[in-house]
Amino acid sequence: AQTVTQSQPEMSVQEAETVTLSCTYDTSESDYYLFWYKQPPSRQMILVIRQEAYKQQNATENRFSVNFQKAAKSFSLKISDSQLGDAAMYFCAYMASNYQLIWGAGTKLIIKP
Amino acid sequence: NAGVMQNPRHLVRRRGQEARLRCSPMKGHSHVYWYRQLPEEGLKFMVYLQKENIIDESGMPKERFSAEFPKEGPSILRIQQVVRGDSAAYFCASSPLLSRANEQFFGPGTRLTVL
Numbered sequence: 001a002q003t004v005t006q007s008q009p010e011m012s013v014q015e016a017e018t019v020t021l022s023c024t025y026d027t028s029e030s031d032y033y034l035f036w037y038k039q040p041p042s043r044q045m046i047l048v049i050r051q052e053a054y055k056q057q058n059a060t061e062n063r064f065s066v067n068f069q070k071a072a073k074s075f076s077l078k079i080s081d082s083q084l085g086d087a088a089m090y091f092c093a094y095m096a097s098n099y100q101l102i103w104g105a106g107t108k109l110i111i112k113p
Numbered sequence: 114n115a116g117v118m119q120n121p122r123h124l125v126r127r128r129g130q131e132a133r134l135r136c137s138p139m140k141g142h143s144h145v146y147w148y149r150q151l152p153e154e155g156l157k158f159m160v161y162l163q164k165e166n167i168i169d170e171s172g173m174p175k176e177r178f179s180a181e182f183p184k185e186g187p188s189i190l191r192i193q194q195v196v197r198g199d200s201a202a203y204f205c206a207s208s209p210l211l212s213r214a215n216e217q218f219f220g221p222g223t224r225l226t227v228l
Contacts, residue, residue, distance in 0.1 A: 004155075035216075045156075045204060045219035091155055098169055101148070101206075101217060103155030 002027045004094050006104035013082045014112050020067075021077045021107045023092030030054075033095040036066070036077045039106070040088040048090070051075065079109075087111045115140070117207050117220035118187075125226045132192040132199070134223045138207030145188045146217060147180060150202040162188060195227045 003026045013019035025034070036048040051059045051068050058066050063080045079086055092104040118137040126132050138145050143164055148156035158172040162182035173180065177195075182188040192199055202224045206217035 006155075037219075042221070043202060043224075044221050045206075047216050047218075050216065093155075098171075099144075099146075099161060100158040100169065100172070101146070101156070103148075103157070105153075105155045 002029075002094050002096055002102045004092055004102050004104040006092055006107050008107045009105070010108040010110065012110040012112055013079075015082055015084060017082055018078060018080045019082055019109065021079075021090050021092075021109065023075045023077070023104055025073050025075065025092070025094050025102075027073070027094065027096075029097060032097070034066075034068070034075045035093045035095065035101070036064070036075075037091045037093060038086075038088045039091060045091075049077065082111050084111050084113060117142075117205060117218050119203075119205050119220035119223050121223060122221060123224050123226070125228060126195045127228050128196055129194050132195050132225055132227075134190040134192075134203050134205075134225070136188040136190070136205030136207075136220060138188070138205075139209075139218055142207035142209045142218070144208045144210070145182050146206045146208075147188075147190050148204045148206065150204060150222070152201075156204060159190070192225075195225075197227050200225055200227045 005024045032053045034051045038046045038048050049061045065078045067076045089106045091106045094102040145162045147159040150156045160173045160180045161169040177193045179191045202222045204222045205220045208215045
């Protein structure tokens with residue numbers, strides 16, 4: 001069975017600095033999708049970025065980028081120029097072949113002004 | 114284009130009562146997923162439905178829980194005879210097509226509290 005692990009329960013970063021959130025996963029599949037979702041205090045789950053496993057190029061979305069290491073089964077999220085509005089829970093998720101999203105436990109990101 | 118709607122946003126039930134959670138997917142979306150989030154945890158898959166069909170209910174407890182997505186109207190997650198352990202946030206998501214590349218769009222969740 002697939003599993004997703006986020007080893008950092010909480011991270012803090014100074015506003016305007018860069019922070020990296022870690023995620024590792026375990027799977028025997030070769031073709032899959034990975035996602036980072038943001039959950040602000042409103043609890044609305046918002047997609048931040050997605051990565052297709054067969055694409056070697058790391059996905060980027062404005063200030064958000066990933067470091068996808070398929071062999072190591074690692075999928076970290078880098079947030080550049082951190083802003084106060086980035087404060088939230090961040091969840092890493094794996095899309096299994098049966099269309100279920102398998103979720104990590106989340107990392108709470110604190111932005112220090 | 115309205116997003117995924119869930120109601121109620123907050124639901125309080127006493128032990129033994131029934132809870133009904135509703136989810137209206139985004140317009141044009143025919144796939145609905147239900148997830149449960151316990152405090153301080155990530156989401157856990159419960160069930161995946163298409164119109165009038167349950168595709169995968171492998172994450173749903175065998176007893177007391179049921180889900181439907183009728184031809185007309187919202188998807189319903191029903192919990193009978195609720196217990197304190199059912200207290201959680203329940204999220205619904207929808208997607209337009211059956212593809213792993215497709216984003217699942219999430220509703221705001223229903224927070225169920227069982228007294």
